[in-house]
Amino acid sequence: MKKFSKIYTALIMLFLFAPILILLVFSFNEGKSLSVFSGFSLNWYVELFKDAETLGAVRNTLVLAFSASIISTIMGTAAAVGINKLRNKYLRATMDTVTNIPMINPDIITGISLMLMFVFVGRLFGAATSLSFVTMLIAHITFCLPYVILQVLPKLQQMDKALPEAAMDLGCTPLRAFFKVELPEILPGIVTGMIMAFTLSLDDFVISYFTSGNGFQTLPIRIYNMTKKTVTPKMYALATIIFFVILALLIISNIIESSDEATAKPTKERKKASRHSKIIAGSLGGILVAGMLGVLIFNSGKTQVLNVYNWGEYISDGSEDSLDTIKAFEEYCFENYGMKVKVNYSTFASNEDMFAKLSSGAVSFDVVIPSDYMIARMRDNDMLLPLDFSNIPNYQYINENFHGLYYDPDDLYTVPYTYGIIGVMYNANVVDEADVGSWDLLWNEKYKGDILQFNNSRDAFGTAMYKLGLDVNDPDHAVWDRALEELKEQYPLVKSYVMDEIFNMMESGEAAAAAYYAGDYFTIMDNQAENVDLRFYYPEPTNYFVDAMCIPSCCQNKELAEIFINFMLSPEPAIANAEYIYYACPNSLVYENEGYIEDMGEEAMEILYPELGNFKELYNHYAYRSLSEETLNYVTSLWETLKIN
């Protein structure tokens, strides 16, 4: 029996800590793969400390967590003292409940309502942008406050009510009595409350997501936005570090708690405890002040600000010895225009996220880089400003094929940044060469259980519609019904419906065939396991997409935005970005550059840059466009019937 309970405990421990353990182990992996541990290395830690954007996010997160926890601790303690002094029982119960509501309120509701309030108040005062560091700080204080009160109030209630009176009796003013007698009594509660507030603020995502402004990005948001591509192992390294920091805080707070419980016991321990808490309070305070000073220094000086909003992992950021594009641009401005420029670089995870944020009116960005169909939608909603191409001379290097595309037929609003084509990758060790070349591979009975399909409706339906020669933008329900039949037929063959999981499943050879973006194929191929031999081809017809730089109507500094777009087209950053992102680039300065061609290799160039001959025509015909609400709903309902089967 004893043995059994031991095994049981061990299993529970394993269940609880296995994920963290795996994270920890793979943060020391030499390679990128999640399936193969190729050797111990600290590379990812080194990479992490080179990644300026992530480190910036870490700094932001810490500054925010320190400020929010200190302010909410002071406010919460004062509130608890006030609530505790209420004589009226009912009023006190009401106050208790009211302060608890934010705690049980779902984060998402708190987040949305805070955003609404900030926007509303901002508009009231005529501010162009209302979300900033300050709003995020207010939001964090809002949700930390109840936790501090929850920790401090019981300590006040446990305390002998006569203590402050005794102090006053012995000559203290009420304020002095609070600091000399009450504070030492409730200090353990205050410190625990503060640590709690700190950790809550540190790992909050939902509320931060709704209330963050331009450029001030916290770590959880940064990580979320990076999931556009895969999470790189340097994030494992970061998560490992954070895990141990939180663990340390937890241990400290437990020590305080337990020595507080030992109150009744005589002497020394208690003194030690109060010394401990003094040291902690002191050091936390010290770090905060240092952090605040840092921010102040960082923000001082007259600088122009440029707010850029891009996909996560969609710019060369200085990691792995690449060019730090943002820093390079700031230097470029200083050297060529004598301007001190600060770029606030924020990222999004999907076109829809970006659109929601922008149309909330709570933020302003100067440059955004959405995808084609979303650009069309923004243009229709008057959310874009026409570009002044005299400020963007490098536009001349954009390939002719990328002029007059459907989302911007008169070339007024956009400068293409990258483009891509959906192709099919397969494991040549499993798939017969004779079966490749068209969409039929993904419907081939021979590879039952080895096929992966997109886990989003548009792309999945796309594969079926291209296969059948249907129009992917047809509003006719019958067309979509037909595509659904095709997907139903494929259903028994599919191993699973995936997005990012495709990286691991293809790399390890778990699956043999899948359609995906050409750019990502190279990332996967680089990591393929030894018994896997990945190849790639374009079926016909297939999907094309373009992501383009444009200036939204909320732009505050249009000229600087145009300088930025022009800079992004100049050789050094353009090549660095193309090499970093691995997507095809419409800029002739890139695809004709010999260094670039050499770096990419012949095979990659062939796949990334197929014959462009009639690209414009194909693109305008086969690219996804914005579907009407009604059609979208219909497609979603069809997609659900498929997944339910």
Added chain:
Amino acid sequence: MKKIIELKNIRKSYDDTVVLDNINLDIYDNEFITLLGPSGCGKTTTLRLIGGFETADSGDIIFMGENINDVPPYKRNVNTVFQRYALFPHLNVFENVAFSLREKKRPEAEIQEKVTEMLSMVALSGFEKRSVNSLSGGQQQRVAIARALINQPKVLLLDEPLAALDLKLRKDMQQELKKIQKATGITFVFVTHDQEEALSMSDTVVVMSEGRIQQIGTPVDIYNEPENAFVADFIGESNILDGVMMQDKRVLFSGHVFDCLDSGFGRREQVDVVVRPEDVDIVPVERGMLCGVVTSVTFLGVHYEIIVDINGFKWMIQTTDFCDVDEHIGLYIEPDAIHVMKKSEYSGMYGDYSSFSNELDELSDAEMEPEE
């Protein structure tokens, strides 16, 4: 004697409940004065008013000739010993006692000297470095007294300071408090609901009920000459009967006219008559002024407590003679054992032992735990 504190027409209520109703009280220098009454009678509120922790709705508090209505506690020359001592848990014994001197920024040498002196007065020398949480209830009590007295206040307020101690310790502390008061010459204002404690320690007892002072007097006066049925019942045991004053020194009750020592009432005035249970003699029926049947007998060691039914009124009598239940006995009462009081609002509420039982009495004592 010099008046130190005067309370004049003090009224105080919380929400709609009147807590103090027109309190007038003079407190004299070097006096041990006790506020005595059941819980909720307003004694603690009176003490807190003097300490400055409450403000009166109306009326004046005069301290050595000066109105201190608006003086905050930390500026009043009085100190308090709190009910549960309210020692500062994060400070050791020495620092607790030294607290007020440190607040006044006295020189270190003076602090050392005075604290040492105070601790030796309360017999706690050698406990300086101890944590207050490691002390027994009695020791904590002494620390609280030392801490309050180190300032040499004019008046020391004590809020039921002995309530939390066990009986033996309580008796010792009563002696000790009295000794300290004599030695220091400081006026003690003592709050308790324990009438024995009040009688044994005080120079003056103030009996309170329902926010009003019922009687002020020496312990002997209060016991022997209670002013109304409430006081008579609250202090000791009493048989309280309806009577009629026939003329000076002649009073009718229980269908019999008794000789007494009281005079100054109107002819045929309705009065309350108090007879203490220990003042009644048991005699054979034929010699008795009153006759009755014994309904219960309780042996209490020094004496028996018997309940006698006389014409439907149950008397309590304490006697060393044994009587049996259902025995017919006669009662004899000396004139000086009879105390006549004017009728009051409390008439008829107390003094009948028809529903009396020792058990019940103890229960109601236990309920008299301090609230506030």
